[in-house]
Amino acid sequence: MGVLLAIDDVNLSFGGVHALSGVSLDVEKGRVTSIIGPNGAGKTSLFNVISGFYTPQSGSIRFEKQELSDQAPYQRSPVGISRTFQNIALFxxxxxxxxxxxxxxxxxxxxxxxxxxxxxxxxxxxxxxxxxxxxxxxxxxxxxxxxxxxxxxxxxxxxxxxxxxxxxxxxPKLLMLDEPVAGMTSSEKQEMAGYIRRCVDEWSTTVLLIDHDMTMVMGLSDHVVVVNFGKVIASGAPAQMQEDPAVIAAYLGEN
Structure with a gap:
């Protein structure tokens, strides 16, 4: 269906800390792409770069082939990017x-x-x-x-x-979900995963999400990107990532 969001060689540092190092990934239209990895791996930093809250030192972020790096956060919603956050922020x-x-x-x-x-x-x-x-x-x-x-x-x-x-x-053309099932019961997680999939199937929404619930991630995702220490260490279909030795060592662990 084509690439909606293309991230190419993005680098983000805070002082001497490298939050993202040469991160590249593609998010395809009409699919669920999940970013997984240990705490502190750079997942939220990557979301903040895409949203415009952080400005990378180098690299390219293209949405529908248009460069976003020079656009402020408020300019990204009108082009079709929407986001939720880890903590509930309702009134x-x-x-x-x-x-x-x-x-x-x-x-x-x-x-x-x-x-x-x-x-x-x-x-x-x-x-x-x-x-x-x-x-x-x-x-x-x-x-x-x-x-x-x-x-x-x-x-x-x-x-x-x-x-x-x-x-x-x-x-939104791109719906970014930051830990959408965190803190939920098992039944609530199943319901939320169903609603996310409904958005994709009925609205053709493209979803990019972060979450630590591997049952939900592996069951919902079309594509999984694994990050560790600010770098992409693997990407592919959920089944592939569950068998990848580097992913098992860095995050999933042995069954």
Missing amino acids: SGLTVLENIKLGAHCQLSSGLLSSALWWGKAQREEAALSRRIDEEIIDLLDLREIRDRPIAGLPYGLQKRVELARALVGR
Whole structure:
């Protein structure tokens, strides 16, 4: 299907610490690519480089063949990149629907005055956004029963699903998920993996994710990239990575 995101020879250092050393990888369209490795291997640093929060000293990051290295973080969402973070960052006083809407704020074109007064174009845009969320996302992620409930008091697994919905509302081409099942029960992990796969199969969303749950990663992924000490040490199909001696030694361990 072609390459959506191409990372070529990226180097990132903080003082004398090399967080990323010559990292290269391709993320293919319409697939789930997972990045795994021990704590401190450079996974989140790589996510932060792609998101624009860190600027690498050298290397290239191309999204749909366009260089991203000189673009600020706020410029990357409009081109089709969305991200979740390890820790839940929802607004507990707002409803599920209101939290999801926040994921599309950068795509609204209403002026400051009309948005503040909520009239005219701002009112029409928000009504259209609510309809789109209802039609495209609420049922996709089975959030209908909690649509109008406040976030406060919702179970952790449901809050993580709302975060996924907020990341999807901007219709991203690349969905970056940072530990999407961390802290969940086994059944919640299975449900979340199912929702992620549904996004890929029904929306043709490309997913790049980090997680430590190898059962989920190996069952969900189409392609796995293994990093250690800031370097890519192996990549390939999940079954290949489970048998790779370097991956077993660095991260998976012997069964």
